[in-house]
Amino acid sequence: MIVCTACCYDKNPDDAEYCDACGSELQAAVIPAPSVIQPQISSPQILQPSSSTTTIxxxxxxxxxxxxxxxxxxxxxxxxxxxxxxxxxxxxxxxxxxxxxxxxxxxxxxxxxxxxxxxxxxxxxxxxxxxxxxxxxxxxxxxxxxxxxxxxxxxxxxxxxxxxx
Structure with missing residues (x-):
């Protein structure tokens, strides 16, 4: 059973994509890997206008x-x-x-x-x-x-x- 992270409903089938109680998308349990800090080299970036700037x-x-x-x-x-x-x-x-x-x-x-x-x-x-x-x-x-x-x-x-x- 998958537990919903939004409403804590714990009777969702293992293959469910959405919570049967609240409709939120179910998240698969992910165990994060240990992070290793790598130095980042910045390169110039060209800023693009946001795709949400349309008024319609x-x-x-x-x-x-x-x-x-x-x-x-x-x-x-x-x-x-x-x-x-x-x-x-x-x-x-x-x-x-x-x-x-x-x-x-x-x-x-x-x-x-x-x-x-x-x-x-x-x-x-x-x-x-x-x-x-x-x-x-x-x-x-x-x-x-x-x-x-x-x-x-x-x-x-x-x-x-x-x-x-």
Missing amino acids: AKLISKHPGSPVPEFILDSNAIVGIFDPDMGPVDIDLEEFPGGETVSRSHAEIFLEAGVWKVKDIGSTNGIFIKLSGQTRYGARITIPETINIGDEVAFGKVRFLFQSA
Whole structure:
């Protein structure tokens, strides 16, 4: 059994990728090798502009047959599910596979100084980011985090690819 590092649920099957309780990606146990400090020789680097500096972006669903294949982001957006008392949200994930893991007010995606960020606004099942080129999602975010083009973002169990529009 795999123990979830986000919620400590300890009954996940050994071959599970996501926690059955909270939907976070399960981390394989890794024992770090002892580190050896090697001197580093710096070489000049050419700085490239951040890939998150686009002012229009989109979330592309990673679920086949999604009710909405993508959402365009051109300003701040609230992610969640519709609630008659709270009203509509900008990105409604109720009908998506895994939508039952999304809170009414789950997340806010916003542009800050030309950089797209996501923050948890009181979700039950969290937000997770898989950086471009990585194979696993990171730990549940607890503070606003930058999202770059090519990153994947999971709101509970509902996953999206973040791209430029």
